[in-house]
Amino acid sequence: MKRDISSKLFKAAKQVIPGGVNSPVRAFKNVDGDPFFVRRAMGCRIEDVDGNEMIDYVGTWGPAILGHAPECVVEAVQSAAKEGVSFGTPNPYEVDMAETIVDWVPSVEKVRMVNSGTEATMSAIRLARGFTGRDKVIKFVGCYHGHVDSLLVAAGSGALTHGKPDSAGVPASFAAETIILPYNDIEKVNAVFAEMGDQIAAVIVESYPANAGLIFPKEGYLQGLRDITAKHGAVFIFDEVMTGFRVAKGGVQELEGITPDLTAMGKVIGGGLPVGAFGGKAEIMDYLAPDGPVYQAGTLSGNPLAMAAGLAQLREMERQDGYAKLDQLGARLEAGVRALLQEKSLDYQFNRVGSMFCLFFTGEEIVDLDSVMTADTAAFRKFFTEMLEQGVYTAPSPYETGFISVSHGEAEIDRTLEAMSAALAKI
Ligand code: PMP
Numbered sequence: 001m002k003r004d005i006s007s008k009l010f011k012a013a014k015q016v017i018p019g020g021v022n023s024p025v026r027a028f029k030n031v032d033g034d035p036f037f038v039r040r041a042m043g044c045r046i047e048d049v050d051g052n053e054m055i056d057y058v059g060t061w062g063p064a065i066l067g068h069a070p071e072c073v074v075e076a077v078q079s080a081a082k083e084g085v086s087f088g089t090p091n092p093y094e095v096d097m098a099e100t101i102v103d104w105v106p107s108v109e110k111v112r113m114v115n116s117g118t119e120a121t122m123s124a125i126r127l128a129r130g131f132t133g134r135d136k137v138i139k140f141v142g143c144y145h146g147h148v149d150s151l152l153v154a155a156g157s158g159a160l161t162h163g164k165p166d167s168a169g170v171p172a173s174f175a176a177e178t179i180i181l182p183y184n185d186i187e188k189v190n191a192v193f194a195e196m197g198d199q200i201a202a203v204i205v206e207s208y209p210a211n212a213g214l215i216f217p218k219e220g221y222l223q224g225l226r227d228i229t230a231k232h233g234a235v236f237i238f239d240e241v242m243t244g245f246r247v248a249k250g251g252v253q254e255l256e257g258i259t260p261d262l263t264a265m266g267k268v269i270g271g272g273l274p275v276g277a278f279g280g281k282a283e284i285m286d287y288l289a290p291d292g293p294v295y296q297a298g299t300l301s302g303n304p305l306a307m308a309a310g311l312a313q314l315r316e317m318e319r320q321d322g323y324a325k326l327d328q329l330g331a332r333l334e335a336g337v338r339a340l341l342q343e344k345s346l347d348y349q350f351n352r353v354g355s356m357f358c359l360f361f362t363g364e365e366i367v368d369l370d371s372v373m374t375a376d377t378a379a380f381r382k383f384f385t386e387m388l389e390q391g392v393y394t395a396p397s398p399y400e401t402g403f404i405s406v407s408h409g410e411a412e413i414d415r416t417l418e419a420m421s422a423a424l425a426k427i
Pocket of ligand 1: 118119144206267
């Protein structure tokens, strides 16, 4: 594929933007070639500035659950904008959004809107600390919760892709407040609580870890986390920034029957605009300013365009029964991938829940970051390059999850499987 204009733009970008990108996951550092620049994205397709069209499984990293630029979202944004793009006062959309979230996610009794997933987890951690009067937080190896200081330790996503799961610039004293444990090992969590349970403010976990591929909890693991935190009065924080409103109306907590104390949300609820949210038990949420002692704020929080976009997307998902549709498309992709792996005698792992999926280039069962790291990264690189060459865009990292949207059709899924067949043959 010719990518001359993208190459020129990337050269210019590198002069004025660190690494040429505004978020490290966008860089093609661990795959061949340079990132492409997109000029438009419609439905399940994106078109780069050189005119190459691709079927997109990144979906702007999760938000585009209806596909790109769905009419309902574009119209909602346009009509909201005509009335003013930001008020800095309460507005009716915020109430509608909060009521919708409370309705869809049963563990959430009160919710506050923010502007990104990072803000959501950062604020939830501060709130948990303020509520409990304790400092320590347990997080799990390979889970990514945004670029919050105390959570950028043994992190996933771009931090993992670029080999820096522990970021420079995080004071050792902050990192010391974070206790890092392997995922899916409840005994280790119980042991830490037995030793210092009265110092632990919160346990934060990605509902299904999806920033180191896509990992599923072992039977009873999430309930184990729920039980031990309840026993010791620690706040159980579910990070559903990726999975919330994506795997089901009520997220993983609905699928797994788990009731966390606080939930971090983002991505899908913003309809592609910058949005995050955190919510949970009223008793805890009421610790927030202005009524409570934990300060948290935002100039643009609850922005009318962002709320209108998110609400339009959620309503349309409900109207179309989008989650059922996504599950059917996901099942079609999964059946196709499994048939290909069998046909080619590859023992790679394929994990999927609804519209989220990850192909791991390893025969090891995927239970934690160690098993994820057994994947053959050279094989992934070849696969990614060949898929792109065939017009299918997947995340440029073996540690990211793919997303199907409602606007992907069976034809696109089948076309993707053809591309996969050719790409796997090249490995
Ligand atoms: N938590 C999870 C589970 C995420 O996947 C992400 C982003 N991929 C974040 C938090 C951070 O969200 P944001 O990039 O909007 O700050």
